Amino acid sequence: MIDNKLKSNVYLYLFLLGIIFLSMYQFITPISYLPITIPFEEFMFKLGLLGIYLSTISLGILTLLSKEKLAQAIGLVLVLSLFLSLIPNYNVSLWWDFLEIFVFVGGSALGIEYLYRSKRWLLIPVLAVVEFGEIEGISEDFFHTFIDTSFLTLLALLVISGFSLLFYKWRPKRLLISLAVGVPGLLLYLPLYFLVLKNRFMEIIFAMVFPAVYGISLNNPDNIPAMVLLYALAMFLSLAQGYYVDLYTGLGFYMIVTTVFLGITGFHLLLYMVFPLIGFYFMNVKGEISPTIKDYIVSIRRYNLKR
Amino acid sequence: MKGRKFVLYLVPAVVFLTSLYLSIFSVTIPIAQTSSQITVYRVTGTADLSNPGTASYWNQIPWENISLTANIPNAPTSGFTHYILVKSAWNGTWIFVLVKWYAPEPAFGAWSASLAGVYPYASGPGVNDIIELTPGTKYALESNYTNYVSIINGKEETGRIVFNLSGVLLPAPNGTQISVLSNGTILYYGSLRGIEDLLYTYGMFYGYYTNSSCYYPDRVAMMWYLGNNVPTKDGMNLGGEQPGEVFDGFTFKNAGGSLVQQGGAANIWMWVSGATWNNSTYDPAFKANIWENLTFLNGTGIPYTDQGDHGFAVPLYTNNTNLYEVDTGGIWYTPVTSNSAEVNGSLFFIWTGAKYQSGYWCVEFARPMAVPSGYMPWMVNITTDKTYYVAFAVWQGKLGETLFDKSITPSFLQLTLVNSPPTSTTSSAAPSLLSSPSAIVTIVGTIIAVLAVIVIYVVFRK
Numbered sequence: 001m002i003d004n005k006l007k008s009n010v011y012l013y014l015f016l017l018g019i020i021f022l023s024m025y026q027f028i029t030p031i032s033y034l035p036i037t038i039p040f041e042e043f044m045f046k047l048g049l050l051g052i053y054l055s056t057i058s059l060g061i062l063t064l065l066s067k068e069k070l071a072q073a074i075g076l077v078l079v080l081s082l083f084l085s086l087i088p089n090y091n092v093s094l095w096w097d098f099l100e101i102f103v104f105v106g107g108s109a110l111g112i113e114y115l116y117r118s119k120r121w122l123l124i125p126v127l128a129v130v131e132f133g134e135i136e137g138i139s140e141d142f143f144h145t146f147i148d149t150s151f152l153t154l155l156a157l158l159v160i161s162g163f164s165l166l167f168y169k170w171r172p173k174r175l176l177i178s179l180a181v182g183v184p185g186l187l188l189y190l191p192l193y194f195l196v197l198k199n200r201f202m203e204i205i206f207a208m209v210f211p212a213v214y215g216i217s218l219n220n221p222d223n224i225p226a227m228v229l230l231y232a233l234a235m236f237l238s239l240a241q242g243y244y245v246d247l248y249t250g251l252g253f254y255m256i257v258t259t260v261f262l263g264i265t266g267f268h269l270l271l272y273m274v275f276p277l278i279g280f281y282f283m284n285v286k287g288e289i290s291p292t293i294k295d296y297i298v299s300i301r302r303y304n305l306k307r
Numbered sequence: 308m309k310g311r312k313f314v315l316y317l318v319p320a321v322v323f324l325t326s327l328y329l330s331i332f333s334v335t336i337p338i339a340q341t342s343s344q345i346t347v348y349r350v351t352g353t354a355d356l357s358n359p360g361t362a363s364y365w366n367q368i369p370w371e372n373i374s375l376t377a378n379i380p381n382a383p384t385s386g387f388t389h390y391i392l393v394k395s396a397w398n399g400t401w402i403f404v405l406v407k408w409y410a411p412e413p414a415f416g417a418w419s420a421s422l423a424g425v426y427p428y429a430s431g432p433g434v435n436d437i438i439e440l441t442p443g444t445k446y447a448l449e450s451n452y453t454n455y456v457s458i459i460n461g462k463e464e465t466g467r468i469v470f471n472l473s474g475v476l477l478p479a480p481n482g483t484q485i486s487v488l489s490n491g492t493i494l495y496y497g498s499l500r501g502i503e504d505l506l507y508t509y510g511m512f513y514g515y516y517t518n519s520s521c522y523y524p525d526r527v528a529m530m531w532y533l534g535n536n537v538p539t540k541d542g543m544n545l546g547g548e549q550p551g552e553v554f555d556g557f558t559f560k561n562a563g564g565s566l567v568q569q570g571g572a573a574n575i576w577m578w579v580s581g582a583t584w585n586n587s588t589y590d591p592a593f594k595a596n597i598w599e600n601l602t603f604l605n606g607t608g609i610p611y612t613d614q615g616d617h618g619f620a621v622p623l624y625t626n627n628t629n630l631y632e633v634d635t636g637g638i639w640y641t642p643v644t645s646n647s648a649e650v651n652g653s654l655f656f657i658w659t660g661a662k663y664q665s666g667y668w669c670v671e672f673a674r675p676m677a678v679p680s681g682y683m684p685w686m687v688n689i690t691t692d693k694t695y696y697v698a699f700a701v702w703q704g705k706l707g708e709t710l711f712d713k714s715i716t717p718s719f720l721q722l723t724l725v726n727s728p729p730t731s732t733t734s735s736a737a738p739s740l741l742s743s744p745s746a747i748v749t750i751v752g753t754i755i756a757v758l759a760v761i762v763i764y765v766v767f768r769k
Contacts, residue, residue, distance in 0.1 A: 010315070010319045011319060011322075014319055014322060014323060018326075029539060029718065030717060030718075042569075045333075045539075046330045046331060046333060047330070048330075049329065049330035049333060049334070049335065050326050050327060050329075050330035052330075052337055052338070053325070053326035053329050053330060053337070054322070054323065054326045056337065057322050057325075057326065058319075058322060061318075061322070069763050070760065070763060073763070081337065082336065082337050083336075084337075085336050085337070085338075085537070086336070088692055088693075088694075097752060098752045098755070098756075101752035101753055101755075101756050102752070102755075102756045102759065104756075105753060105756035105757055105760060106756065106759075106760055109760045204380050205380055208376055208377070208380050212717060268338070269337060269338065271337075
């Protein structure tokens with residue numbers, strides 16, 4: 001019999017690949033209209049599209065393979081969502097509204113249940129921010145009203161809460177290694193931080209690009225350095241948690257921080273609505289479905305032995 | 308066993324290959340997954356162009372608040388309008404789009420420069436475009452260019468002007484006219500597309516120059532995408548007069564104003580306070596009554612007048628090649644056709660009404676939904692049960708915005724015509740949560756979803 005874990009692993013790695021490409025899509029779209037030349041723009045846009053398809057389908061299958069019926073239902077909705085726009089006027093129909101509400105309520109219930117199971121109570125602020133993002137998006141979609149708030153504070157809350165996971169159990173050696181593992185994440189955005197501090201032109205560019213990528217509405221463009229710094233920390237945490245706690249926790253955290261505020265413009269893709277909810281679920285599955293590369297190799301070996 | 312192995316390896320491979328295939332061919336189907344931002348409600352009534360926004364049906368339609376952003380981010384004098392409020396309705400044959408934006412300093416009395424260029428008696432604000440170069444830009448006159456003439460502070464001199472910004476050199480074309488203010492700021496007269504692109508690319512474009520007697524008209528434009536795919540880019544290229552133009556030794560890949568979205572085309576409705584606002588006090592074009600002056604219009608190549616002298620929006624068409632005007636005149640841009648029978652009356656086809664009140668501009672576009680077949684290739688034909696992709700742009704002329712210096716929606720928005728009448732009210736800025744059908748759906752949907760969750764739990768938890 002084929003190891004179920006192995007089966008989901010294949011989709012997990014496809015999903016990881018997908019979200020890397022998806023982030024390209026997130027970055028390319030808001031800058032594409034600017035009159036600046038972006039090298040390989042068309043190519044990166046295509047890679048971004050690949051990211052949308054890969055992450056939607058593989059996350060859909062991944063949740064379909066899960067034991068949770070609710071996660072399966074959301075996964076099914078996600079996979080089918082690719083075909084939504086073939087239905088004329090779906091976006092002004094009542095059942096589309098219902099679908100959004102179902103994803104919101106179902107995903108929230110899933111998150112709350114798994115928080116209760118994992119007993120990671122320090123993640124309550126993360127849940128609060130996730131729910132806020134969902135409500136913000138739904139209010140934008142249905143009532144076209146924007147809930148004004150300090151998104152940077154919410155982001156800071158996410159980062160602080162995310163940090164607390166690293167100290168949940170005291171394992172100093174593992175903690176040190178996980179800090180080292182997180183450094184590449186930090187290196188991804190830290191140079192941008194120094195760039196926007198010193199270069200007013202780049203600050204103007206990033207004041208337009210960064211909020212558009214992550215769905216944050218900034219009251220004052222001078223907040224851009226703070227925002228870049230917080231995102232550098234968030235990327236750092238995603239990797240560090242991935243090592244310190246488990247792969248799914250880090251992945252879940254990454255899914256949340258990159259999409260939780262995208263409701264601000266209404267959800268551009270159903271994927272963006274599902275990401276924070278499933279991300280929170282992933283953060284709390286606590287190793288149940290948390291494979292490592294080693295697990296993967298072991299299960300392949302086991303599979304080959306059994307043949 | 309074999310079947311399982313098949314599933315294990317084949318399905319992920321199929322997922323990957325399908326995704327790869329769809330992305331290589333830029334299939335953008337999933338990108339449309341969002342609620343339509345602009346709903347066009349069915350109403351009974353007609354346009355209220357003499358006092359836009361006062362018809363009773365408007366009270367039942369909520370404003371959509373649409374964020375705008377600077378079109379050219381590294382010019383500090385760009386992007387003054389942060390949002391535009393939009394609502395829309397249709398009455399079976401006509402569509403009405405009402406827009407409103409905050410404009411602290413309305414540009415009354417300014418000419419549209421293109422129109423002033425063909426009307427010999429035009430004088431006053433807006434007649435000339437003057438570019439202010441980035442502070443710190445210096446110039447030198449290279450007198451070894453003996454076949455070049457430059458005008459500096461009103462004096463004609465032989466030689467070529469070369470601009471220098473911290474060591475970045477940009478030689479200026481023949482006939483360049485500049486003046487230098489007492490604080491060293493260089494003003495560049497005229498705004499050819501090529502020079503816009505070059506100055507911007509070289510970091511020397513600071514913005515358009517304004518003072519109390521030199522400013523540009525206010526404008527608002529609505530873009531309607533004409534392709535059948537889902538567009539992702541609503542921007543327009545900087546560039547020359549036509550693709551591949553060689554301008555003063557520089558070659559431009561694109562024409563300025565051409566649509567960025569590859570393979571796409573769009574129809575634009577452009578309202579200009581200094582040309583299409585039927586206010587004979589504050590719009591110099593209506594003051595001079597030029598839209599009823601057939602002699603003048605014939606001189607531009609337009610064989611008809613604005614019957615009834617109503618306000619209008621200039622119909623434009625943009626594709627990957629260039630930006631065109633949908634008539635035979637070409638006052639603003641190259642005429643899209645020379646067949647006057649085909650586009651007869653097109654310049655005055657989109658009616659508008661406008662007013663400036665309490666710090667806000669309020670402009671209403673009104674147009675028959677169906678367009679005559681002769682206009683079809685260039686103007687949007689509007690029907691129900693179809694989603695349109697639209698975008699907006701706003702210019703604040705007194706603050707120095709004109710031409711490519713403007714605020715735009717960063718991406719296309721969806722606009723859908725529905726057969727239902729509006730039901731919500733807008734007595735306050737935020738609509739009452741219990742007054743709209745969406746609210747009822749939300750509440751009922753939440754209850755159903757909660758029940759569904761409970762049922763799932765009860766059935767599967769045991």
